[in-house]
Each structure stands twice: as C-alpha cells, then as structure tokens.
Amino acid sequence: MDKAKIRLSAKEAELVANADWILTKNVVLQKVKYMLEELQAEQQNFLRANPNILPAEVIAIPPKISRGENYKGLPYLVLDYPRFFGKDDHLAIRSMFWWGNFFSSTLHVTGVYKKMYATKIESSFSELKENSFFIGAGNDQWEHHFETNNYLSLKEMTDTGFKSFTNNKEFIKLAKKIPLEQWNDAGDSLFASFCQMIRWLN
Secondary structure, rough: OOOOHHHHOOOOOOOOHOHHHHHHHHHHHHHHHHHHHHHHHHEEEEEHOOOOOOOHHHHHHOOEEEEEEEEEEEEEEEEEEEEEEEEOEEEEEEEEEEOOOOEEEEEEEEEEHHHHHHHHHHHHHHHHHHOOOEEEEEOOOOOOOOOOOOEHHHOOOOOHHHHHHHHHHOOEEEEEEEEHHHHHHHHHHHHHHHHHHHHHHH
C-alpha cells in the first residue's frame, strides 16, 4: 500500500474526525430543497393562472427537483420547471443552488423553441441588460458555471452582439446569478427571474 497516497493533511485529519460539518451540510441542503419546493409551488400557481402562456406539451410535464454531489466537485440542487427536453428541442427554466458558488436562474431553449422564441428574446435585450443577465457563450449547453468561457455579461454587450449569439448558436441560454450572501431573499429572486423569463417568452 502506498501510504503517501492515503496520508491525511492536518486539515483533512481534523475534518474526518468531526461529523458536525457533514451534519450541517445536510441541514443546509435540506433548507435549499425546501426553498425549491416553495418556489416550485409558486411557479405552478403562476402557470395555472396563465394556462396558455407556454405550449401545452411543455406544461404537461411536472416539475422536478434533482440533487447531486459532484458538479465540479461540489454539491448542487436544481429545480427544472417548465422542463421539456426532447432529442433536439428543449425549453426549460432551471433554478439552481451550487454549493460555495451561487443560486442561478436559467432559461434554456433549442430547436423548435429557439425558432419560436428567438425574436421575442431579442426584443427584450434592454431589460435583460438592465437586470444583469448573462448569455451562454460556451459550446456545451449543459455547463452552468459563470466563467467567461461559458457565460458573458449582457452589460458588456451591444444589441448587435447579442443577436449574433441568439442567431448563430444552436441554443439560447439566459442566466441570472444570485450571490449566496443574498440567501434570505434567494427564493423571491428566483421567482422574480422566472416571471421575467416567462414574460419574455410571451
């Protein structure tokens, strides 16, 4: 056995002997799950009150909350609603918590839904810019981090540059980042972003 590979640093030895931080982590993630469940209920109530605002096949699919432990090494939870993920056609709004990083709200459209909504999204550029949204600029539509190889701030972009992304990429992703320091207001902020995104599609 190669003992060098399994030897713990002082910090690692301290953590492995302390269960409290794992228990605290579990409590925090349960609180995030509860926040997303409340958000899910608000979203469903909103769309029930506006039944014709999205295509019927999209509304027919129930919301889903998922949890993982390893997005770039860190735990996360996501709420997808609405969520239509076809082979090539996607329409979804994803509300995400990523441990140590942020909350985020993301509109994701591809295929027929990109064709359906691109012009409406483009007409909302000024509001998107004013509300500190980002546009997906990377090649992998399933990445969620806000590094500059994945998202670009619309504050730094012109209308022409924005349309270049919406026209030339196979997908449109618009995302709002909410700092963890705004924890107490995160649920309200996620719902506000959701309502803005639905309005842009409409």
